[in-house]
Amino acid sequence: MxxxxxxxxxxxxxxxxxxxxxxxxxxxxxxxxxxxxxxGKLPMIVFTERGWEIERDQMVDELLQEWDDWLAAEKPVPDMHYLKDRNRGMILLLLDKIKESNNERYIPYLNEWEKIDYKKVRAAIRRTIQALESDEPVDLDAARERNTSIQQALRGFExxxxxxxxxxxxxxxxxxxxxxxxxxxxxxxxxxxxxxxxxxxxxxxxxxx
Structure with missing residues (x-):
């Protein structure tokens, strides 16, 4: 109706x-x-570079928390189309955080996601799967640099x-x-x-x- x-x-x-x-x-x-x-004459509210850096990081954490909740509840792998056509920078950050987690339980989600996304995203997903399967050392320096940048953004600019x-x-x-x-x-x-x-x-x- x-x-x-x-x-x-x-x-x-x-x-x-x-x-x-x-x-x-x-x-x-x-x-x-x-x-x-x-x-034209129509005003549009947009994120500043600083605002988007903070919001993107927060959105990625929420997506990962959602995956953790689904895994804890032993839910079947969802339709991964909901991640297609998202902001590319946010998606790459999500994959970076998945690699940093070193959590192999994400692999079934990644396998399904890889089937439906675009070529460049599929390649990034494949690299993430390979990193999890090979127990590749986590680049903690990159994670620390990112967290430092977020804290600086939250404190403000000149x-x-x-x-x-x-x-x-x-x-x-x-x-x-x-x-x-x-x-x-x-x-x-x-x-x-x-x-x-x-x-x-x-x-x-x-x-x-």
Missing amino acids: TQEKKQLSEADIRAILRAADELIAVGGRRLLFLDIEYS PRDVWLKCWECGERFLFTVGEQQFYKQKGFVDPKRCPSCRAKRDDDIWIDD
């Missing part, structure tokens, strides 16, 4: 878009995990200039490191209007007075 989709009202659409703007302005810009890109979107005219404007430091010292929130709109607003206030 097909469920009928409810059409969002204009008010709901505007509320969703405003909430997304707030997420980008506060969560993305302040934490540097998210960024905004434009497809301050940088960022682009904000004006709530008045919709144009993007540069919010420099110096301005960020000034606003922080004064306890101000990040500006919601570009310099031109702020100046116009100040002029209007003086005219009203």
Whole structure:
């Protein structure tokens, strides 16, 4: 039975878009995990390089935990198509972590996965299977370097200039490191209007007075 989709009202659409703007302005810009890109005039929330490094590592750990849960429950090997067409970097990281685990119980999953994926991924899966079967020494240095990189990403980067979107005219404007430091010292929130709109607003206030 097909469920009928409810059409969002204009008010709901505007509320969703405003909430997304707030997420980008506060969560993305302040934490540097998210960024905004434009497809024409349509804004899209995307991961920054730092944000994706953290999220990719977390997603891989969740996938491995899922495999461990299935093995513990003695479930049959699932349909491995769910891993096809995933982000290539994430898939290669998953295979690296499988090799580092030195857990031969993953081999039946890898065998089924190898049957359905693309040539380059199949080759990487085959190398992982061979490493597990041969009890190849684990490269712990690579794992330590990766963990160090993740910890550095979680601590944050040096301050940088960022682009904000004006709530008045919709144009993007540069919010420099110096301005960020000034606003922080004064306890101000990040500006919601570009310099031109702020100046116009100040002029209007003086005219009203």
